[in-house]
Amino acid sequence: MMKVFQSIIWSGILALLFVCCEYDNYSEPGSLLQGNLVFNGEPIHISNNSVEFELWEPGWQKSAPIYVSVNQDGAYSASLFDATYKLIIPEHQGPFRCVNNAVTNSDTIIVEVNGNKNFNIEVEPYYMIRNVGFDVIGREVTATFGLEQVITDEDARSVEKVSFYMNKTRFVDFQWKVADVSIDGEDIEDMTSISMTLTVPDIVPSQNYVFTRIGVKIEGREDMLFSGVEKISL
Amino acid sequence: MGCNDDRFLDREPTDVLSDDQLWSDNSLILSLLADLYDRIPEYQSTQNWWNFADFDQAFGSSYSDYWRHKNNKWDYSEWTVAWYDYYTLIREVNLFIQKAGFYLNDNTIKARYIAEGRFIRAAIYFEMVKRVGGVPLITEPLSYDFSGDPSYLRTPRSKEHEIYDFVLNELDDILDDLPNDIEIKSRATQGLVLAMGCRVALYAGSIARYGVNTPEVTLVGGEVGIEVSKADTYYQKALLLAETLLDASKYGYSLYQENQEDLSANFADVFLKKANNREVLFVKDFKLQSGKTVNFTVENQPWSGAEDLEGGRMNPSLNLVQSFELLDNSFQTFQTKDAAGGYLFFDSPEKMFEGRDARLKGTVLVPGTKFKGKDLDIWAGYVLADGSVITGDTYGQRKVLPGRDVEEQVVGIDGPINGLEFSAQTGFYCRKYLDPATGSGQRGLKSEVWWIRYRLAEVYLNAAEAAFELGKVSIAAEYINVVRRRAGFTIDLSESDMSFDRIVHERKVELAFEGHLLWDMKRWRLAHKVWNGETVPLTNKPWKADEVSNRVYGLWPYKYYNPGDENDGKYLFKQVLPNEVTGCDYFRLGNYYSNISDDVLSKNPLLVKNPNQL
Numbered sequence: 001m002m003k004v005f006q007s008i009i010w011s012g013i014l015a016l017l018f019v020c021c022e023y024d025n026y027s028e029p030g031s032l033l034q035g036n037l038v039f040n041g042e043p044i045h046i047s048n049n050s051v052e053f054e055l056w057e058p059g060w061q062k063s064a065p066i067y068v069s070v071n072q073d074g075a076y077s078a079s080l081f082d083a084t085y086k087l088i089i090p091e092h093q094g095p096f097r098c099v100n101n102a103v104t105n106s107d108t109i110i111v112e113v114n115g116n117k118n119f120n121i122e123v124e125p126y127y128m129i130r131n132v133g134f135d136v137i138g139r140e141v142t143a144t145f146g147l148e149q150v151i152t153d154e155d156a157r158s159v160e161k162v163s164f165y166m167n168k169t170r171f172v173d174f175q176w177k178v179a180d181v182s183i184d185g186e187d188i189e190d191m192t193s194i195s196m197t198l199t200v201p202d203i204v205p206s207q208n209y210v211f212t213r214i215g216v217k218i219e220g221r222e223d224m225l226f227s228g229v230e231k232i233s234l
Numbered sequence: 235m236g237c238n239d240d241r242f243l244d245r246e247p248t249d250v251l252s253d254d255q256l257w258s259d260n261s262l263i264l265s266l267l268a269d270l271y272d273r274i275p276e277y278q279s280t281q282n283w284w285n286f287a288d289f290d291q292a293f294g295s296s297y298s299d300y301w302r303h304k305n306n307k308w309d310y311s312e313w314t315v316a317w318y319d320y321y322t323l324i325r326e327v328n329l330f331i332q333k334a335g336f337y338l339n340d341n342t343i344k345a346r347y348i349a350e351g352r353f354i355r356a357a358i359y360f361e362m363v364k365r366v367g368g369v370p371l372i373t374e375p376l377s378y379d380f381s382g383d384p385s386y387l388r389t390p391r392s393k394e395h396e397i398y399d400f401v402l403n404e405l406d407d408i409l410d411d412l413p414n415d416i417e418i419k420s421r422a423t424q425g426l427v428l429a430m431g432c433r434v435a436l437y438a439g440s441i442a443r444y445g446v447n448t449p450e451v452t453l454v455g456g457e458v459g460i461e462v463s464k465a466d467t468y469y470q471k472a473l474l475l476a477e478t479l480l481d482a483s484k485y486g487y488s489l490y491q492e493n494q495e496d497l498s499a500n501f502a503d504v505f506l507k508k509a510n511n512r513e514v515l516f517v518k519d520f521k522l523q524s525g526k527t528v529n530f531t532v533e534n535q536p537w538s539g540a541e542d543l544e545g546g547r548m549n550p551s552l553n554l555v556q557s558f559e560l561l562d563n564s565f566q567t568f569q570t571k572d573a574a575g576g577y578l579f580f581d582s583p584e585k586m587f588e589g590r591d592a593r594l595k596g597t598v599l600v601p602g603t604k605f606k607g608k609d610l611d612i613w614a615g616y617v618l619a620d621g622s623v624i625t626g627d628t629y630g631q632r633k634v635l636p637g638r639d640v641e642e643q644v645v646g647i648d649g650p651i652n653g654l655e656f657s658a659q660t661g662f663y664c665r666k667y668l669d670p671a672t673g674s675g676q677r678g679l680k681s682e683v684w685w686i687r688y689r690l691a692e693v694y695l696n697a698a699e700a701a702f703e704l705g706k707v708s709i710a711a712e713y714i715n716v717v718r719r720r721a722g723f724t725i726d727l728s729e730s731d732m733s734f735d736r737i738v739h740e741r742k743v744e745l746a747f748e749g750h751l752l753w754d755m756k757r758w759r760l761a762h763k764v765w766n767g768e769t770v771p772l773t774n775k776p777w778k779a780d781e782v783s784n785r786v787y788g789l790w791p792y793k794y795y796n797p798g799d800e801n802d803g804k805y806l807f808k809q810v811l812p813n814e815v816t817g818c819d820y821f822r823l824g825n826y827y828s829n830i831s832d833d834v835l836s837k838n839p840l841l842v843k844n845p846n847q848l
Contacts (some may be wrong), residue, residue, distance in 0.1 A: 047309070049306075062833075062836040062837075063836050064833070064836055090847070092846045173766065173768065174769075175767050175820065220450065222822060222823050
């Protein structure tokens with residue numbers, strides 16, 4: 001008798017499985033919005049996980065943004081539903097300031113998403129790192145670069161320090177490093193030509209390459225500006 | 235034959251007390267009040283030791299807490315206000331105050347209950363402003379009229395200084411309605427109100443003064459940030475309240491100095507002795523066999539003498555240990571090697587820690603000392619003549635040493651062993667608040683050591699800081715020296731010794747593991763400098779307030795094994811970074827004022843977001 005009951009229950013559950021509704025009432029967000037933080041088309045490099053921005057979709061009962069993280073090379077991507085979004089980079093994010101948007105006449109940018117879309121976000125960095133070069137002699141790596149001050153109006157900011165970072169993986173910044181050297185801003189003699197040298201430390205397990213890049217800390221800005229990551233063969 | 239509808243349905247509930255019943259019975263009122271006291275929010279305490287391992291002062295030697303040392307940044311929601319819980323509590327306190335006014339007749343009793351309600355409310359608002367800055371100030375129980383539109387109940391955030399002012403005014407107001415009784419430790423008293431006001435005013439003053447160092451951490455509406463011009467007024471208030479309380483003839487509080495033979499034991503006793511303790515102002519109390527006991531000793535007792543199958547979790551860091559001065563008021567980090575690069579040898583590991591501030595051994599169990607009369611067994615292994623190490627990976631493991639033929643112990647029962655929970659992975663265990671009573675380490679018994687929220691030494695340090703900030707440097711030195719003399723210092727700090735660094739340092743060592751660190755570092759705007767996320771070695775400048783210290787270091791004793799050598803069997807030390815420490819604490823500007831969640835912001839559009847956050 002027990003067996004019969006059990007089989008009735010099991011077949012009932014089985015039947016339910018077949019007649020249940022679909023997994024989900026909504027299809028997943030299908031449109032990929034991707035692009036870069038750029039200044040005049042050039043990507044802005046930052047430290048890993050330091051800059052995020054917000055996408056708002058107006059019209060819903062409750063309002064909460066979608067947060068989008070920017071990679072260390074300035075690239076971002078987000079899977080979204082097709083809609084019109086307002087893109088906002090919150091104050092004090094990044095080593096840059098927002099550019100006034102002609103359409104909204106504010107720092108808000110309207111982004112229409114209808115299928116996959118490439119969209120670069122134009123920002124104005126306080127500085128740009130120019131002419132970056134790395135010379136290798138034995139285990140000594142010398143970085144040479146210049147700084148170009150982009151914002152020179154009343155919002156201009158001085159350089160707090162410049163740093164040369166080295167790591168064994170592609171993530172290179174003040175947190176992820178095996179060696180680094182810094183110069184304070186006031187000790188820089190010629191902004192257009194700065195040179196710094198690092199000795200590659202012993203790396204376990206040993207590898208015949210390192211990754212390097214230059215970071216710039218700007219007075220009063222929390223997030224640092226970086227150059228692109230370079231792989232240096234030793 | 236039907237029943238009488240009205241009488242059938244209209245019955246007194248048997249499981250809920252009505253307001254009339256409650257407010258006519260003093261013991262019921264007290265239990266209601268006790269619940270409100272009990273729910274005053276807290277961050278670090280002996281009921282959650284793990285939060286002490288969130289910063290650079292302690293390591294969490296427990297599998298489920300290693301993540302605390304692997305994080306590379308704190309979320310903006312860290313330390314935030316549990317919005318709905320806090321405001322539920324505020325509503326209950328508001329109701330308590332309202333009903334006490336309505337139901338009670340005896341004016342003295344009524345005044346005291348109302349004052350206690352207002353004290354609890356002020357304490358909650360202080361906890362909130364510390365975490366998120368200005369918040370909506372609700373001082374009446376709000377009621378919804380069920381009209382379908384609750385938006386009239388929305389209240390915007392007050393300015394940060396308005397919350398501080400509210401708290402200070404409330405405390406001023408209720409002072410005379412409370413008893414002046416040193417024996418009352420778990421309810422509001424006049425002494426407590428003065429001590430709390432002193433702390434509150436000091437916080438506000440330092441936010442005003444040091445907020446200028448982080449101009450980004452402000453909001454135009456003043457919800458976050460206090461104008462620098464207000465700093466002096468707050469510091470004056472703090473100093474005035476402290477000086478009032480320190481008048482022993484009126485209030486009778488004094489530092490605990492019962493054991494002059496052993497100043498470290500005396501310092502440990504400040505937290506353990508309930509009888510005749512004239513230093514303590516306000517506690518969360520516990521009692522054996524009452525259902526309200528504290529688990530701290532079970533969780534943190536040295537493993538070698540553990541009374542149950544756990545212990546040893548909270549390991550004070552070398553960062554903290556090296557901050558304790560030598561008795562001549564100078565600082566010295568621990569030297570493990572001589573000038574030639576050879577190890578320094580010690581007959582006993584305890585020798586390494588001699589001649590320092592008595593608070594070191596009152597706060598930390600260092601290798602070579604005892605707890606509950608049992609020797610600690612903290613040593614990481616044998617170092618051989620060629621520098622190689624023989625050690626084990628379980629507590630007190632036995633192996634055969636070269637040249638011997640029997641197994642012997644090659645590592646301490648307390649470790650340190652990397653990655654082995656309950657072992658002293660920094661080389662240290664915690665002493666502060668650890669209960670030496672027999673049975674306190676058993677899960678079935680636990681401990682009744684209270685958790686102190688306010689004690690007089692802090693008031694002295696608050697007074698010293700406020701005086702220093704007001705330029706009254708000799709007065710500042712006087713107050714700081716009172717606390718230092720109790721710790722065994724015989725040479726007073728002079729006026730010229732006083733500095734901001736000294737103030738910061740004294741609080742670090744006196745008030746370690748008492749729940750002050752985060753709030754202090756925030757109000758001085760030092761948090762983003764000290765916990766800056768950069769990978770750096772251990773500082774050798776422990777006196778410097780803004781020195782980076784964002785990873786937990788350890789100091790491990792080893793035994794030297796070289797039969798025939800004069801140093802055979804002696805101890806040597808190595809500075810280590812425990813293997814489990816892989817991240818660096820990174821406090822971002824957006825962490826100064828924790829975020830208010832999107833859900834709360836969305837429900838009340840009048841609320842503004844905190845700065846530097848998403």
